[in-house]
Every structure is written in C-alpha cells, then in structure tokens.
Amino acid sequence: xxxxxxxxxxxxxxxxxxxxxxxxxxxxxxxxxxxxxxxxxxxxxxxxxxxxxxxxxxxxxxxxxxxxxxxxxxxxxxxxxxxxxxxxxxxxxxxxxxxxxxxxxxxxxxxxxxxxxxxxxxxxxxxxxxxxxxxxxxxxxxxxxxxxxxxxxxxxxxxxxxxxxxxxxxxxxxxxxxxxxxxxxxxxxxxxxxxxxxxxxxxxxxxxxxxxxxxxxxxxxxxxxxxxxxxxxxxxxxxxxxxxxxxxxxxxxxxxxxxxxxxxxxxxxxxxxxxxxxxxxxxxx
Amino acid sequence: xxxxxxxxxxxxxxxxxxxxxxxxxxxxxxxxxxxxxxxxxxxxxxxxxxxxxxxxxxxxxxxxxxxxxxxxxxxxxxxxxxxxxxxxxxxxxxxxxxxxxxxxxxxxxxxxxxxxxxxxxxxxxxxxxxxxxxxxxxxxxxxxxxxxxxxxxxxxxxxxxxxxxxxxxxxxxxxxxxxxxxxxxxxxxxxxxxxxxxxxxxxxxxxxxxxxxxxxxxxxxxxxxxxxxxxxxxxxxxxxxxxxxxxxxxxxxxxxxxxxxxxxxxxxxxxxxxxxxxxxxxxxxxxxxxxxxxxxxxxxxxxxxxxxxxxxxxxxxxxxxxxxxxxxxxxxxxxxxxxxxxxxxxxxxxxxxxxxxxxxxxxxxxxxxxxxxxxxxxxxxxxxx
Ligand SMILES: Cc1ncc(C[n+]2csc(CCOP(=O)(O)OP(=O)(O)O)c2C)c(N)n1
Ligand code: SF4
Numbered sequence: 001x002x003x004x005x006x007x008x009x010x011x012x013x014x015x016x017x018x019x020x021x022x023x024x025x026x027x028x029x030x031x032x033x034x035x036x037x038x039x040x041x042x043x044x045x046x047x048x049x050x051x052x053x054x055x056x057x058x059x060x061x062x063x064x065x066x067x068x069x070x071x072x073x074x075x076x077x078x079x080x081x082x083x084x085x086x087x088x089x090x091x092x093x094x095x096x097x098x099x100x101x102x103x104x105x106x107x108x109x110x111x112x113x114x115x116x117x118x119x120x121x122x123x124x125x126x127x128x129x130x131x132x133x134x135x136x137x138x139x140x141x142x143x144x145x146x147x148x149x150x151x152x153x154x155x156x157x158x159x160x161x162x163x164x165x166x167x168x169x170x171x172x173x174x175x176x177x178x179x180x181x182x183x184x185x186x187x188x189x190x191x192x193x194x195x196x197x198x199x200x201x202x203x204x205x206x207x208x209x210x211x212x213x214x215x216x217x218x219x220x221x222x223x224x225x226x227x228x229x230x231x232x233x234x235x236x237x238x239x240x241x242x243x244x245x246x247x248x249x250x251x252x253x254x255x256x257x258x259x260x261x262x263x264x265x266x267x268x269x270x271x272x273x274x275x276x277x278x279x280x281x282x283x284x285x
Numbered sequence: 286x287x288x289x290x291x292x293x294x295x296x297x298x299x300x301x302x303x304x305x306x307x308x309x310x311x312x313x314x315x316x317x318x319x320x321x322x323x324x325x326x327x328x329x330x331x332x333x334x335x336x337x338x339x340x341x342x343x344x345x346x347x348x349x350x351x352x353x354x355x356x357x358x359x360x361x362x363x364x365x366x367x368x369x370x371x372x373x374x375x376x377x378x379x380x381x382x383x384x385x386x387x388x389x390x391x392x393x394x395x396x397x398x399x400x401x402x403x404x405x406x407x408x409x410x411x412x413x414x415x416x417x418x419x420x421x422x423x424x425x426x427x428x429x430x431x432x433x434x435x436x437x438x439x440x441x442x443x444x445x446x447x448x449x450x451x452x453x454x455x456x457x458x459x460x461x462x463x464x465x466x467x468x469x470x471x472x473x474x475x476x477x478x479x480x481x482x483x484x485x486x487x488x489x490x491x492x493x494x495x496x497x498x499x500x501x502x503x504x505x506x507x508x509x510x511x512x513x514x515x516x517x518x519x520x521x522x523x524x525x526x527x528x529x530x531x532x533x534x535x536x537x538x539x540x541x542x543x544x545x546x547x548x549x550x551x552x553x554x555x556x557x558x559x560x561x562x563x564x565x566x567x568x569x570x571x572x573x574x575x576x577x578x579x580x581x582x583x584x585x586x587x588x589x590x591x592x593x594x595x596x597x598x599x600x601x602x603x604x605x606x607x608x609x610x611x612x613x614x615x616x617x618x619x620x621x622x623x624x625x626x627x628x629x630x631x632x633x634x635x636x637x638x639x640x641x642x643x644x645x646x647x648x649x650x651x652x653x654x655x656x657x658x659x660x661x662x663x664x665x666x667x668x669x670x
Contacts, residue, residue, distance in 0.1 A: 014519070017530060046517065047513055047514075047515045047517075048513060050512050050513075052359070062519065062521075063519055063521065063530065063531060066517050067517050068362075068512040068513065068516070068517055068518055068519075069517075069518070069519045069520075070359075070362060070519075070520050070521075071519070071520065071521035071522065071523065071531075072355060072385065072522065073355065073381050073382065073385055073522055076351065076352070076355045076381075076382070078352075079319075079347060079348075079351070079352035079353075079355045079356040079359070080355045080356065080358060080359040081359060082319075082345070082347075082352075082356050082359060083317065083319060083345075083355070083356040083357055083358065083359025083360035083361075083363070083367070084359035084360065084362060084363050084512060085359070086317070086343060086345065086359075086360065087317055087359070087360040087363030087364070087365045087367075088363045088364075088512055088513055090513070091512065091513055108348050108349065108352075109348065109352055112347075112348040112352075266343070270338045274338055274339065277338075277339050278338055278339070279338065279339060279340055279341040280341065281316065281317070281337070281338075281341055281342060281343035282341065283317075283360070283363055283364070283365060284363055284364035284365065284511060284512075284513065285513075
C-alpha cells in the first residue's frame with residue numbers, strides 16, 4: 001500500500017486483529033465500514049466513543065473497533081451500555097448487536113431502553129438468523145423461511161423492528177440494507193449526533209446460513225435482491241414496514257422526535273423537586 | 286483515601302441493617318446503583334433513591350435483575366464505584382454477570398439480603414441459603430469474596446469493606462446479609478469521614494500504547510482504566526490474553542483462570558475477618574456467621590453458665606474459606622458445631638478443612654426463622670454426653 005493512501009476506515013479498526021472471523025459475503029463487515037465512515041464524518045473524538053456488544057457474529061464488532069469496547073454477555077449489551085452511558089455523559093455510546101441478541105434474549109432491555117430514551121445509538125445487523133450458533137430461527141426470521149430449528153419453514157410471526165422501536169418511543173428509527181452504503185453512512189452520522197435512544201436496523205446477508213439454507217444464493221445475489229426490492233420511503237409509517245420472505249423492503253429514516261433523554265428527564269425532575277439540594281450525577285468526564 | 290465528608294452521615298443513628306448498608310456504600314464512594322425490587326433487600330435501594338440526588342449519585346430501577354447486574358458494571362467501567370442489590374431469586378438471575386465480573390475483573394459489589402428458598406420461597410423471612418450459590422452460582426472456575434454481617438453496625442462497616450476489597454481484588458464481592466440483619470434496628474455509629482478508609486481505584490499511569498489491560502505490572506492485580514482515558518481498551522467475557530483480546534485456546538484459558546483464582550486464594554489470610562472467643566482448650570466450639578453468630582453467642586453464654594467449656598468462632602468472611610483457621614480451631618477444641626440457617630452449606634467446608642481431626646456437627650434448619658439458642662445448647666449437651 002502506498003504511503004499516500006490510507007483507507008479512511010483503518011483508523012477505527014484494530015488492524016492487528018485482522019483477518020476477522022466473518023465469512024465471505026457476510027454483511028457485518030460492510031456495516032462496520034459504514035460505521036467507520038460515519039464516525040469520521042461526525043468528527044467524534046475516539047476517546048469519547050465507546051462500543052458495546054453482546055454475543056454473536058455481530059457481537060464481535062466490539063473486538064475490531066479501535067475505541068474503548070466492551071464485549072459483554074448474550075443480549076445484555078443494552079443494560080451495560082445504560083450504566084456506561086449514564087456514567088459517561090460526555091461520551092457517545094454505541095450498541096452493536098445481532099437481531100437475535102438484541103430482540104430475542106435482549107428484547108426486554110431493548111424496549112425499556114427505548115422507553116427510557118437512554119442516550120445511545122443501537123445498530124442492529126439483522127441477518128434474519130442466528131449466525132454464530134448455526135442458523136436457528138430468530139424473532140425476525142420471516143414466516144416460511146427455513147432455519148435449522150425451523151426445518152419445515154418458520155411458522156411464527158416476525159418482529160417488525162422499526163415499529164417496535166417506534167412504539168417504545170425511540171428518538172430516531174431508520175432501516176437500510178448493506179446495499180445502501182451511502183445512505184447508511186448518512187443515517188449513522190445523523191443518529192450518532194442525536195440525543196436519546198436512536199435505532200438503525202441494517203439488513204445484511206448471512207450467506208453461510210440464512211441464504212444458503214433458503215437457496216437464495218451468495219452475498220452478491222442478496223445485494224441484487226436488496227437493490228431490486230428496496231423502496232426508499234423516508235417518514236414511512238413503521239406499522240407498514242414489516243418484512244415477508246423475499247418481499248419488498250421499505251428502507252429509509254422513519255422516525256425522528258425530540259423526546260428528552262433519560263438524563264434530561266432525571267435532571268428536570270430532580271431540579272423541580274429538590275431545587276438547590278439537587279446535586280446532579282456527573283459520572284466521569 | 287478518606288471518605289467524602291459531604292456525604293458521610295457522621296453520628297449515632299438508630300437504623301436498620303439495610304439502611305446502614307446503604308450508608309456504608311455511600312461512605313465507600315458508591316454513586317451508582319442499579320437494582321430491581323425484591324424483599325427483603327428493597328430498603329437498601331429505596332434509601333439510596335432518596336439520598337443519591339442530594340449527593341451526586343444515581344439509582345436506576347432496571348427492568349429486571351439481569352439488567353441490573355450488568356448495568357452497574359457499565360458504570361464501573363465508566364470509572365464509578367457501583368453496586369447492585371438483591372435477594373435469592375434475583376441473585377439466581379444475576380449469575381451470568383457474576384461470571385462476567387470475574388472474567389473481566391470488574392470491581393463489583395453484589396448485596397444479597399438472603400431470604401428462604403428455593404424459588405420464590407419465603408419472601409419476607411430470613412435464611413442463610415445462598416452461601417453456596419454465591420460461591421458456585423456462575424459456571425466455570427473463579428473465586429469470589431463474600432462477607433456476612435451480624436448487626437446493623439457491621440452492615441455499615443463491612444459495606445465499606447466490600448467496596449474496598451472490590452477495588453483491591455477486582456473480583457465479584459458479595460455482601461451477604463439476611464432478612465433479620467437487614468430489618469434489625471440498632472445503634473449504628475457512623476464515624477467522621479476522615480476516619481473511614483476508602484480504597485481508590487488503581488488506574489494505570491501508563492500511557493496509551495504502553496498499557497495492556499490484563500498484564501500484571503507488579504503486584505497481583507492488573508491496573509485498571511476507565512472508558513474515556515484514551516487507552517482504547519477491549520474487554521470481553523471470552524477467554525482473553527493480556528491485551529484483552531479473545532484467545533481461544535486451552536493454554537490461554539488455563540493461564541487466565543489460574544490467575545483469576547490465585548489472585549484471591551493467595552490472600553486468604555488477609556481477607557479473613559473473624560472473631561474467636563474461648564476456643565483454646567474448649568470442649569466444644571460453635572462456628573456461625575450472620576445473625577446465627579449472635580444467637581450462638583447467647584447459646585455459648587448459656588452453656589458456659591452451665592459449666593460447659595464452650596467457645597465461639599464468628600465468621601465474617603465466608604469466601605474465600607480459611608482452611609488454616611479451621612485447622613487451628615480443630616487443634617484447640619474437642620468438638621465443632623456449625624450453626625446455620627440452612628440444611629448444611631458452610632458445614633461442608635468446615636468438615637473438609639478439619640479433615641476428621643475432631644467431630645463436626647450441624648445445627649441447621651431450612652430458613653424462615655432464626656436458629657434458636659436452645660437448639661444450639663441442646664446440641665452442645667448431646668455432643669458432650
Ligand atoms: C446466555 C446465552 N445463551 C445462548 C448463547 C449462544 N449464542 C451465541 S450467539 C447466539 C445467537 C446470535 O445471533 P444474532 O444475535 O442474530 O447474531 P449473529 O450471529 O447472527 O450476528 C446464541 C444463541 C450464549 N452465548 N449465551
Ligand atoms: S455465519 Fe453468517 S453472520 Fe456469521 S460471519 Fe458468517 S455470514 Fe456472517
């Protein structure tokens with residue numbers, strides 16, 4: 001590599017840990033690439049950026065980004081991030097999570113963090129399956145899709161994640177696929193700059209398990225599908241953006257609101273009641 | 286370092302153990318607590334919910350104990366002193382994060398005001414049935430520290446001790462009260478702040494790039510950082526190397542786990558808090574902890590008035606268990622009776638350590654009511670008959 005050209009994402013990566021564990025064609029890496037570019041755009045000081053993840057292929061993101069990073073337990077990145085965020089008000093806390101991690105085992109934490117409007121950006125790489133454990137069904141697997149624990153096709157209704165986050169009160173809700181790299185960078189940049197709970201769903205292929213098991217081809221094939229079947233609809237009613245098997249995909253920035261964050265609510269309430277006796281919780285600076 | 290005078294409620298107070306525990310945590314520097322309501326522990330967090338906004342702390346009532354037990358660890362990595370508070374069923378839910386605290390060497394205080402189980406058990410009644418749960422509850426090999434107070438005063442004093450030990454040993458530290466001690470009213474003397482020793486976090490002074498989060502630079506414990514110091518650390522519950530990066534092999538696991546265990550086990554003597562009275566040359570010695578130690582003290586008095594040479598060992602430190610102490614006791618007495626509010630948990634440790642040198646007996650019951658002194662006296666008479 002010439003000295004003149006350093007890949008802009010490299011700064012954010014622990015290059016000594018490359019090669020990463022992800023399969024060829026996996027969408028997680030693309031999302032991280034977008035994330036790195038968004039970080040550059042926001043100009044956030046790396047010292048004040050912390051990434052928290054749970055367990056799964058997506059959970060490994062924390063290990064590859066060169067900031068204070070915390071690889072916690074399955075489904076519990078959000079409550080860890082809640083303590084971290086409340087205690088580091090000058091930092092931006094990002095949760096990077098797989099769909100199973102975030103909405104199956106971690107579903108309760110997800111809805112409550114959105115309800116409380118904790119300051120954090122949650123990026124969910126939704127590959128419609130459990131990658132790391134071998135392609136089992138998740139709360140986002142579309143009906144009829146095959147999973148290792150749904151050998152005859154999934155018969156359970158799937159979560160519509162943007163709708164879930166919206167209903168719980170998240171300040172910002174968006175969805176893109178890993179085909180939409182520019183839009184994803186722009187949306188991530190925006191979410192990172194916002195207060196309160198911001199949520200981005202990133203649809204991504206898991207060619208090794210989901211695509212292959214459902215005979216949908218490889219990663220490239222999936223990007224073609226994303227390109228052909230995506231409809232950009234900013235401001236769409238989230239109730240209408242649920243996903244069916246190989247159906248159209250509504251993408252865009254759906255929700256943007258200015259609800260006060262948990263910290264702001266706490267401060268306001270304590271100030272109103274305790275007046276001068278209130279000593280704000282500052283965490284560390 | 287000394288406690289913060291702006292926070293310490295110096296003076297004589299007539300309060301219960303739960304409140305004393307909360308005040309102890311405050312004095313020790315705790316400013317963040319995550320918890321979920323459960324009897325008989327709730328007053329600890331209720332008290333802090335009132336106190337914190339006046340002293341720059343924060344309590345958050347999480348959605349459950351699983352969330353609580355990791356939320357406060359997020360605050361610890363942010364650089365705070367923090368804890369969670371619960372009782373048996375909640376503690377059962379927290380176990381995966383006891384393992385996380387052990388693996389990531391997060392200075393973590395878990396307050397467990399015990400109630401009778403298993404399952405929902407007896408919500409408002411006491412027990413000492415979590416002794417083995419705190420020791421073995423999470424999967425894998427690891428070591429913890431557990432202290433058990435017997436009075437509201439000790440709830441204050443040893444809540445401070447727990448935080449100090451958490452900083453020093455960077456492992457899960459349990460404060461094991463029981464319902465009786467938690468709800469017992471008593472005189473609690475809170476000393477002036479400058480008489481309360483508070484351990485500071487040992488933050489590294491190494492520059493970014495020269496620091497590896499799990500390397501030992503002298504001493505037994507790795508130096509710590511907090512998020513935002515510029516070291517760009519990685520922590521993981523996976524087996525890791527000195528850099529904190531996953532290391533998926535048997536050699537790395539063996540090296541790491543041995544260190545996690547020995548950093549506690551090599552300091553058993555330093556960690557042992559106990560009180561021994563009249564053990565030397567006694568015919569029988571009672572070993573007890575928590576509320577049962579107070580009952581046992583009364584029983585020993587009764588027995589001594591009847592002319593029995595009886596002694597008492599009150600354990601405050603339950604884990605790590607001090608085998609040497611038990612062997613010394615066995616060498617000084619003819620019989621050991623362990624009294625506890627369960628059907629036999631600590632008695633197994635005592636038996637193991639004593640290794641048949643003297644007979645070890647149990648006065649146990651399945652929680653719900655404190656062990657009566659008469660039951661201990663009856664056992665003494667039976668043993669000496
Ligand atoms: C408590 C617990 N239960 C189960 C597991 C096993 N496990 C590891 S990863 C995973 C699923 C991850 O799936 P997802 O969040 O969709 O992430 P992906 O691997 O697809 O990125 C499971 C169930 C675990 N590590 N911990
Ligand atoms: S198993 Fe799937 S999600 Fe995991 S790295 Fe491979 S392609 Fe990606």
